[in-house]
Amino acid sequence: MSSWLLRGVVMTAVHVIARVLLGVAVVNAPLHSTVWKTIAIAAVVLVALLWGGIDGTADARANPDPDDYRDLTVRWLQAGLLAGVVAGLICWILGRFVFAGIGEASLFIELIAGGSFTALLVFAPAFLGAAVGRFLVRRDQRKGQETEDDWSVHPDRDGEHVAG
Template identity: 35%
Template sequence: MNGWVLRATALGALVVVLRAALGFAMVYWPTQGSWMRPLCLVVLVAAIVFWGVLDGRKDRQVHPDPEHGSDLTIRWLKTAIGAGLGSGAISWLLDFLPKFDLGDNGLLFELTASASFIVLLVFIPGLIGVGIGRIIADRRITKSANPPVAQQPEAAATPV
């Protein structure tokens, strides 16, 4: 399976699960939405950044030269588009089921406005995570290449 398909499926599923959980919570605890919405957003962004950090570290370890690394921008763009369109379509279908309150949005809205928000929400933090991961890997590479020099005690000067 391609790397972006796995990422798009997992992150799209996470979006749908968080939207369903938020919809359920808003039906039964409507006054608690002021902290539930940001919590779901933070959980999603944290998962995306974490995965991006893993990608960036792995790529830098495989390709230590920054000029010859993998093109993770396109991988994350494909991931974002797949997650956005997939989560929008699945959310639209789940909204027809009883006990699922996902906003009663139409298919056109889910595949355009909602999907474009998810695309940006996945793409930008994903690339931020890739950058952080590459920086972390660069630091480890430079530390291992230049180990700190231990100071030697001064030898007593002996006349020859």
């Protein structure tokens, strides 16, 4: 299975579960719908952010030279588009035939507007997470290089540092 396909399928599941739990919460406590919506969006964003960070960290450790980094942008864009379209379709089916509280939008709106929104909820945090993960690894690598450079400097008999 392609890496973007795995990410897309998992993010689809995360989004559908968040929407179903959101539907249950809003039906049972409609006065707190804003809080529930915020929690559902935050859950999807958090999973994408953490997984993107893990991807960025692993990529930066595998490729110390930034020119050799893999293209995580396209990977996460494909995953986000897949998650958006498939989650939109699944949520429309669930809302139409199984669970009335999940939404009443038409199929076209679910696929286009909902799919676009879901794609952004997956892509943007994952891209940010990958960038932060790579940055943290590069920062640690630079610290390691500074430590190695410090070993090449040693004090002479007078206590002054002389390059060796």
